[in-house]
Amino acid sequence: MSADAYPAAGWTGRVMQALNAVWTLVLVNLLFAGGVLAGLVVAGVMPAGVAAASVLLPGGPSAGDGLVRAFARQYRASFRRASLTGIPFLIAGLLLAADAMVLSRLDGPAAAGLSALTAVVALVVIVALAVTVTLLTRHDDRPAAVLRAAVAVALAAPLTGLGVLLTLLATAVIAAVLPVTIPLVGVSLPLAIAVRLIDRRLARLPLGASQPILDSASDPHHPDKEIL
Numbered sequence: 001m002s003a004d005a006y007p008a009a010g011w012t013g014r015v016m017q018a019l020n021a022v023w024t025l026v027l028v029n030l031l032f033a034g035g036v037l038a039g040l041v042v043a044g045v046m047p048a049g050v051a052a053a054s055v056l057l058p059g060g061p062s063a064g065d066g067l068v069r070a071f072a073r074q075y076r077a078s079f080r081r082a083s084l085t086g087i088p089f090l091i092a093g094l095l096l097a098a099d100a101m102v103l104s105r106l107d108g109p110a111a112a113g114l115s116a117l118t119a120v121v122a123l124v125v126i127v128a129l130a131v132t133v134t135l136l137t138r139h140d141d142r143p144a145a146v147l148r149a150a151v152a153v154a155l156a157a158p159l160t161g162l163g164v165l166l167t168l169l170a171t172a173v174i175a176a177v178l179p180v181t182i183p184l185v186g187v188s189l190p191l192a193i194a195v196r197l198i199d200r201r202l203a204r205l206p207l208g209a210s211q212p213i214l215d216s217a218s219d220p221h222h223p224d225k226e227i228l
Contacts, residue, residue, distance in 0.1 A: 022185075024067065028052050029188040031071045039079070046086030046133070049191065051075035053137045056192040057199055074137075082136055085143040089132070092125050126168070127161035128154040133191075134198040153198075153205065160201040167193045 035048030051074040055061055061070035096118060103115050132150040139146065154161055171190040175182050181189075 024056075025185040025188040025192065027067060028055060028071070028192075029183070029185050031068065032187050032191075035071075035075050038075075039083070042090065043079075043083045046082040046089075046136075047075050047079040049133045050078045050082045050136045052188060052191055053133050053195045056188065057134075057137060057195055078136060081143060085132060085136060085146055088147060089125065089129050096122050096125070123161070123165060124154055127164050130164050130194045131198050134195045134202065137195070138199070138202070153202065157201050157205070160197055163197045164194045167197070 032048045032052045035051055036044040038044055039047055051071045054074040055067050055070050061067050099114075099118050103111055103118060106114070128147075128150045131153045132146055135141075135146045135150055141149075167190050171186070175186060
């Protein structure tokens with residue numbers, strides 16, 4: 001029985017649909033971990049994230065294409081582009097970690113102000129990262145164009161960014177109360193919610209001539225023109 005047929009089967013169908021959704025999240029979480037390890041961690045995080053988002057977003061694997069096969073295909077196809085796009089985030093993460101270590105040794109009002117600024121920058125980086133993963137899934141533009149659009153969206157859509165941050169916070173709280181959820185859905189659950197929030201925002205985002213756009217969005221014949 002397909003997922004579309006579950007609602008017609010009454011409450012048992014809804015139960016099966018829920019179990020299918022949970023199983024999908026667990027499997028995607030395992031696939032993400034495998035993708036990270038396959039890319040030797042540093043080079044594997046972004047491709048694994050893009051591949052996971054591709055199967056979690058609406059319009060993911062078709063009925064004739066298994067989830068594992070779809071993940072592996074997207075992982076291979078996006079590996080180089082996703083890894084290159086992730087380099088600025090790797091650098092930003094290292095700089096933020098170094099900054100946090102320095103700030104932990106400082107005292108006084110200046111340290112508090114710098115800590116607040118660092119926290120704001122870290123939040124913007126996290127939201128921009130989530131937007132980047134979504135854009136890499138939906139568009140085939142070059143890394144520079146994707147990064148430019150991701151920063152613009154992260155700054156122009158504060159409510160969506162707040163939704164992403166609240167999702168991460170809720171996941172952290174759940175993980176603290178139920179640590180067993182970390183190996184099960186620790187990555188796939190917040191990723192599924194975050195990319196769906198961002199994907200809906202991108203579909204409604206009016207991008208004019210004065211706003212940064214993706215290269216594909218400037219082509220009137222590009223299939224993604226209606227999205228971004």
